[in-house]
Amino acid sequence: xxxxxxxxxxxxxxxxxxxxxxxxxxxxxxxxxxxxxxxxxxxxxxxxxxxxxxxxxxxxxxxxxxxxxxxxxxxxxxxxxxxxxxxxxxxxxxxxxxxxxxxxxxxxxxxxxxxxxxxxxxxxxxxxxxxxxxxxxxxxxxxxxxxxxx
Amino acid sequence: xxxxxxxxxxxxxxxxxxxxxxxxxxxxxxxxxxxxxxxxxxxxxxxxxxxxxxxxxxxxxxxxxxxxxxxxxxxxxxxxxxxxxxxxxxxxxxxxxxxxxxxxxxxxxxxxxxxxxxxxxxxxxxxxxxxxxxxxxxxxxxxxxxxxxxxxxxxx
Numbered sequence: 510x511x512x513x514x515x516x517x518x519x520x521x522x523x524x525x526x527x528x529x530x531x532x533x534x535x536x537x538x539x540x541x542x543x544x545x546x547x548x549x550x551x552x553x554x555x556x557x558x559x560x561x562x563x564x565x566x567x568x569x570x571x572x573x574x575x576x577x578x579x580x581x582x583x584x585x586x587x588x589x590x591x592x593x594x595x596x597x598x599x600x601x602x603x604x605x606x607x608x609x610x611x612x613x614x615x616x617x618x619x620x621x622x623x624x625x626x627x628x629x630x631x632x633x634x635x636x637x638x639x640x641x642x643x644x645x646x647x648x649x650x651x652x653x654x655x656x657x658x659x
Numbered sequence: 660x661x662x663x664x665x666x667x668x669x670x671x672x673x674x675x676x677x678x679x680x681x682x683x684x685x686x687x688x689x690x691x692x693x694x695x696x697x698x699x700x701x702x703x704x705x706x707x708x709x710x711x712x713x714x715x716x717x718x719x720x721x722x723x724x725x726x727x728x729x730x731x732x733x734x735x736x737x738x739x740x741x742x743x744x745x746x747x748x749x750x751x752x753x754x755x756x757x758x759x760x761x762x763x764x765x766x767x768x769x770x771x772x773x774x775x776x777x778x779x780x781x782x783x784x785x786x787x788x789x790x791x792x793x794x795x796x797x798x799x800x801x802x803x804x805x806x807x808x809x810x811x812x813x814x815x
Binding site for chain 1: 748776
């Protein structure tokens with residue numbers, strides 16, 4: 510099977526993740542932690558993120574069903590979610606998290622609902638795009654990488 | 660050199676060259692070889708963050724332990740384990756980061772403490788610094804912030 514066309518496609522796909530603002534510089538940091546000993550590290554971390562953050566999303570959904578809103582609790586949930594999202598370089602998700610927290614601080618329930626709706630869209634979109642990217646990366650095979658001195 | 664995926668597109672050669680120069684510059688700022696064995700405690704309730712922070716430290720040769728709440732951090736330190744560096748989030752379960760930081764300092768621990776948190780407001784920054792962290796860093800923890808601190812701890 511031709512690897513170069515696949516690698517080219519992979520590079521284009523990767524670049525579009527940045528160009529479309531889905532991921533930021535932190536994603537590059539994850540890639541730098543990937544090496545021959547951990548060739549699927551980035552995918553594993555992203556999988557971990559989606560697994561753990563699903564619980565936080567559920568907590569927020571449930572909290573938004575209870576009236577009146579407990580903005581302090583909502584803010585605490587989103588604090589954690591924002592932190593882990595930023596750790597994988599999820600740029601748009603992080604931006605919506607920040608907006609949600611601002612609405613919490615100002616006690617704007619409508620704003621929280623709107624922002625959370627948008628956040629879930631970005632979260633799902635990123636998952637889909639990264640899923641496709643990792644699938645292609647696995648097909649393309651490992652790339653020779655320089656590893657940081659240990 | 661920062662690993663980049665190969666591109667056969669000639670139109671991106673200039674981009675590759677610019678990216679290469681930036682990567683080299685960043686490499687100069689973020690590479691370090693530690694002369695001493697450093698240890699760090701990472702206190703973060705979020706698994707993704709904690710794993711990544713520990714891995715980042717490990718990639719520089721720092722030995723790490725991780726706990727997910729303030730109470731366990733206090734217990735570990737009280738048991739006599741010493742660390743060169745403590746990285747702690749602000750919002751933690753059981754015992755929050757601010758209170759955990761105060762208690763750690765009250766125990767006479769003087770090591771470098773980094774408050775690494777998703778909070779970005781000035782009031783949060785001041786509160787964390789007042790509680791006793793030496794440096795406030797908005798997540799994610801990155802080499803540009805970490806390496807100068809490791810250099811300092813390593814006496815470089």
